[in-house]
Amino acid sequence: KAGVTQTPRYLIKTRGQQVTLSCSPISGHRSVSWYQQTPGQGLQFLFEYFSETQRNKGNFPGRFSGRQFSNSRSEMNVSTLELGDSALYLCASRATGDYTFGSGTRLTVV
Amino acid sequence: GEDVEQSLFLSVREGDSSVINCTYTDSSSTYLYWYKQEPGAGLQLLTYIFSNMDMKQDQRLTVLLNKKDKHLSLRIADTQTGDSAIYFCAESSYNQGGKLIFGQGTELSVKP
Numbered sequence: 001k002a003g004v005t006q007t008p009r010y011l012i013k014t015r016g017q018q019v020t021l022s023c024s025p026i027s028g029h030r031s032v033s034w035y036q037q038t039p040g041q042g043l044q045f046l047f048e049y050f051s052e053t054q055r056n057k058g059n060f061p062g063r064f065s066g067r068q069f070s071n072s073r074s075e076m077n078v079s080t081l082e083l084g085d086s087a088l089y090l091c092a093s094r095a096t097g098d099y100t101f102g103s104g105t106r107l108t109v110v
Numbered sequence: 111g112e113d114v115e116q117s118l119f120l121s122v123r124e125g126d127s128s129v130i131n132c133t134y135t136d137s138s139s140t141y142l143y144w145y146k147q148e149p150g151a152g153l154q155l156l157t158y159i160f161s162n163m164d165m166k167q168d169q170r171l172t173v174l175l176n177k178k179d180k181h182l183s184l185r186i187a188d189t190q191t192g193d194s195a196i197y198f199c200a201e202s203s204y205n206q207g208g209k210l211i212f213g214q215g216t217e218l219s220v221k222p
Contacts, residue, residue, distance in 0.1 A: 006152075031208050033208045033209070033210070035210070035212075042212060042213075042214050042215065043198065043200075043210075043212040045209045045210065045211075048207055048208035048209065050208065055207045055208055056206070056207035056208055056209050058209070088152075090152055090153060092153075092210075094208060097140075097141045097158060097160065097202075098155060098158060099143070099155065099202075099210060100155060101145070101152045101153040101154075101155070102152055103151060103152040104151075104152045
């Protein structure tokens, strides 16, 4: 079966811009969660969506938002980008206990 | 808050066994996971164990869980150079919803 698909793989944005990242989960998985990975902070939880509802949110500013569509695909949006938002953004889909991650989107803010 | 700790580096010789250790603080952990990350890649789920299990074996991988001490280990038998990567331990619990708490990662270096 197809895995978790994240697009795009790489992005370069300028400070102050906004960006939208996409995640298509494994077919049949209704839970999608997002993580930010940086060398300094490691892997940090952003939010989780289940059946189009945000179920849990990490400790990130309101500039970070997300949504989930009826087909379980999810997007996350970061507005007013800062240099510190440069990171690998990973999404994971889950049916029960196992979280399967995508390859990530590498965002560079210049 | 909840925390997961790992040692940062491990170096082994090809053919030896590798043991990567992890400790966690959340006594209500439900599942514990091991992920592998190669340079420039996402996270590959290696294995996971339910908190009421002590051990799980999957080919060259053996996971041991000591729930009393909140200690998890991953043993890789017959370690190969292709096993060189960063290994992350993570835990989840029902009361945290769909949130994984990760350790800092252990960089495994396998020398020929």
